[in-house]
Amino acid sequence: MTGFNNNVSTKFPKHLTPKGPDGPELLEAERAKASFNIQAVSKFMYGEQVLEKMQNVARVLESEPAFEKTQRYYQGRPERIAHAYEKDKRLIELTKEMNWDQNDRRIAQTWYDQSTPYTLHYGMFLPTLEGQCNEEQRKLFLEPALRHEIIGCYAQTELGHGSNVQGLETTATYIPETNEFDLHSPHLTSSKWWIGGLGKTANYAIVMARLVIHGKDYGPHPFCVQIRSLEDHRPLPGITVGDIGPKFGYATTDNGFLLFDHYRIPHISFLAKFSQVKSGSGEYVKPPNARLSYGTMVFVRANIVNGSKMALARGATVAVRYSAVRKQFVDAAQPSKWNNQVIETPVIDYTMQQYRLFTVIADIYALHFTGREMFKLYDLNMAEMKKGNFNLLADVHSSSSGLKSLTTTMAVEGIEQCRRACGGHGYSLFSGLGQFYQDYLPNVTFEGDNYVLTQQTARYLLKTFRNVVAGKAQASEHNLTINYLTQYMQNPKATCPATSSTDFLNPEVLISAFGFRTAFGIAQVAEDLDRNGRSWNDVLVDVARISKAHCQYMIVRWFFSGLQGATELAAPERKVLQTLAYLFALHTLEAEMSEFLMSGYLSPAQGKLVKEQVLELIARIRPDAVALVDALALPDYYLASALGRYDGKVYQSLAEMVEREPLNHTIVVDGYENYIKPFVYAGLERKKESKL
């Protein structure tokens, strides 16, 4: 570059403003329309105390340099990882400084909104040690881990095995002579893979390896293994470890691989709270009832269901607010007006947009009640199990499998639906929905692939069905599966009594319909398996369908029963949530219409009534749409979105974020000299010559 300063940032002319009416005015008008008290719904959702924590933590993080987000959208992976370490350390300090409890810290992680190298230390390493250490091991591993003197990860998945844990290849062979285990990776596919925090960070790992004693294979067991030196962080001899490279999302996590070459670990490494290997003899002592661990899985999944709700909440908050600000086309038949002037129609007024977004709002509130009910059932079941009663476990566990599958799928689809509803700007990372979609997406695969999980649910449903048919199932207020199956068996030719579209605004009508459709599907699969000679593999497509049907039944049922039990709600708040409950049930019914029709429970004429009622409900939600996302109480710091800001300053915010783009900090781009200029100058030469 000759003679001018290239390091000049491009700025937008400060005098320019968006063509009015502008976002703040439009959102204010929306909020004025609400039929209910926003704050009251927020309190109902989170409780006053948590709501306060949510706001406090956001305020703290906003002014913490280690937690700043303004550079996130421009940075490459190495810069983002470096920044993530800074945040991980600062969070440890902040927790002390602010005297934060676990809830505060979890909220901070949520608002920061990025999995980082220490995430799995908290999420898997500590809980595993907590659950599987004997007293000696608690001192040796758990206590230093709580002080971050050792940093761990959880190494289960291998290059060749994910879903099938029983197929893991890594071996841990007991050596009686030295009272050690020999950890070994016999194949390339035995390499541990995808392990969060392992790539560059962890110095310890919980390693799931096949326990082999005297030539006998006892299957996968957990070992706590040091993998890097505490002196200089180098991998220990016999260990190959590194990062597995870039992913779709999760840029700030160092997912890693790990191979053992006959790596010896001491006897104490075998986590021995449940099963044991006796020193010297190598005698194996079996764990007690393995079913206890299924109880914990319900808790993990209830958290995932809650996460689905929060993910949808984020998508909807951005898309609904932006749809109230973004205007496109004048609707000649029903023109929008502002101060008596015709303006372009805010896109939230198009019924297609309403259909896309308000159904997501209904999903959010539905999942709120689902999550709550799951936590309740978890507590109830754990209490019963402690008394030695395992009656609830199978039902709770199988529902939790299917619900993890269904709700994470709903969330992924809903987020993307919201992003697309933002039109072109939805593709800008400044929408706040791009990286978020990527980071959320693995939920449909991890903690049990969403298709594989449906098999667990379906196996239980089929078993219960056979018990009901054989008269061996006992009705129980907490086992809804037996209830709807029994009802179906009493009248497998039942039909829906609704004769008008308003007849569907009745919880009993809807719950019966969802129950019948599910039972019908289960009965069909049972017939295929038990009478038509089909194998399990032959019916996998229908297996996924009945799991989904069952879970939709649960969500519908819990939405209505949850509302009924929510006596703290005042009339206006109850009314809008009731409308959402109907909308959830009916838009779900509409989406799954073919199964309801195929079961014979609904007629095509009733199907048409359902469609009509969905549109009625959507129109009823319209004035409350912005208020309903406001009630979700997600702070701007969390959203990190130009489109979804509470104040509606969409275009000003986009302009500010564009000014931060590194490409705009020089006038002439790298590459101009070598790759553009030669062609352009050839043209200038040609012009000069032609003038001569």
Add this chain to the structure above:
Amino acid sequence: MTGFNNNVSTKFPKHLTPKGPDGPELLEAERAKASFNIQAVSKFMYGEQVLEKMQNVARVLESEPAFEKTQRYYQGRPERIAHAYEKDKRLIELTKEMNWDQNDRRIAQTWYDQSTPYTLHYGMFLPTLEGQCNEEQRKLFLEPALRHEIIGCYAQTELGHGSNVQGLETTATYIPETNEFDLHSPHLTSSKWWIGGLGKTANYAIVMARLVIHGKDYGPHPFCVQIRSLEDHRPLPGITVGDIGPKFGYATTDNGFLLFDHYRIPHISFLAKFSQVKSGSGEYVKPPNARLSYGTMVFVRANIVNGSKMALARGATVAVRYSAVRKQFVDAAQPSKWNNQVIETPVIDYTMQQYRLFTVIADIYALHFTGREMFKLYDLNMAEMKKGNFNLLADVHSSSSGLKSLTTTMAVEGIEQCRRACGGHGYSLFSGLGQFYQDYLPNVTFEGDNYVLTQQTARYLLKTFRNVVAGKAQASEHNLTINYLTQYMQNPKATCPATSSTDFLNPEVLISAFGFRTAFGIAQVAEDLDRNGRSWNDVLVDVARISKAHCQYMIVRWFFSGLQGATELAAPERKVLQTLAYLFALHTLEAEMSEFLMSGYLSPAQGKLVKEQVLELIARIRPDAVALVDALALPDYYLASALGRYDGKVYQSLAEMVEREPLNHTIVVDGYENYIKPFVYAGLERKKESKL
């Protein structure tokens, strides 16, 4: 770091191999099973000449440093843009050196698989100049542009206006005194936005601006405007221009913004092939028949439909091959064997996986025939229009709108379905499906938002319906819409004659079913609008549905008619394609079952037969699955995927790609000293003290 060399790359132990049977053996076995000649189907799809070009171009690019892809997954945006400029220049040189024609160059772009700064120069700037310049302007703009002496972009979309072109805010006011136009951006929302190649590259832009003459607004018109200096690439005075920042995908494109502050451009800038502004007087001369440009749109959309096919082809190639290599769980009821030993089941043998993937294979071949038919209709229509016959235009144009909408949505869903079918490794960028999904995704929004487009199709369908009812529509062999509507009107209570699942293996049965369902839907919307007093906005949800139904009808119809006309196909190839045609029709019918049932044309019992037949067809495709993706002839260079390699060396390839990850080129990660070591060393101190 003290005392050791930190710059050591992590390598996998070379002696380790995957647990067998390995990918190459498994894929070889798959290929041996094929019922048809792979090469024959490839030739049928592309033609021998194009197929040869596809292979030749891939060979050339593989050894070109400017086209190398091995670093792509690790690079941040600035590095990728710099590399993109290098590639843009090299492609210009290669085209000359290799004497490539337009087809070769397009194939090179496809295989390179990244939109780059010059992409819009070729894709929009040149074609617009080609179409809209008068003779003088061709010399002034087009000729230097063809020599890359000027680099252009196409600036239409604004910050506040995308879909609604008529709402653009930028003005071009004619100044008779100087015979100039005054280009101006009155608001922040008037800023041009999203313009590919504008951010840092283009020195010219086609600017769509409202033409204002003597205070009268003539709406948006195209101007060819210099925006950067040819001497030093600096923006010219009066212009604010820059990059709009990071996006979900399209990292190598410098999408830009552009604001004018009363920027004067000469009279010649107004592209004057069609409309004109007379110098001095400012008299405006209207363009001739605007309908001609609709013809071109059909061509653009036929290309997008073809692109949908190729996108699905890529997803399916990766997922199907990897599913034949990846093994998970032993199916106790039907164990897989290899050399008489039980092995874990390759996931391609699970029916759920087959259902997810083989339906995508059917979609690919369906869209092949759709694209071909659209190009044919485009030619036919252009020929007719030249003769002054505009009869075909409305039908062709409206179908092309809906087909763009439907097929790009199918492609996005299909790619993601394929990616998820790859399990955990589908999230690694090394799958080749992550960045690809991001780059493909905007297809559902650009060139007409997929929801907005359905309105164009539906308006035409409703108009045609009203004409058919009024007896004013003329049947024509090329107007299938009139055909199925007429058939429906003759018997709106018709029902499907199928009584067994094999009865559905009949093109006429299927085409009639799709036609009836579409006509029924159109009739319902017409009734809502014309009799039930609904507004257009009230029926938008159903508008999207009837557009989709119409387009599915077209695809089914063209698949069967295309096969019938493909006399060059030998029996085995014809047979497998026929199976795919049935699978396409029936899995689509299954997915849309509720509409078929609601129309009364199909009964629940018939619905069950359809479900059964889909599973039958999927089983029939099983032995040909790998061969069917091989026939799509996508080179490894294009796929850039460890999972989808032709040779099946999945795990070795993942290991190689991991070794290239920059984080693995040092032993101890940046950040260790400041953020990890302090905690760990505190622990070491504690230990030392406790020992004292």
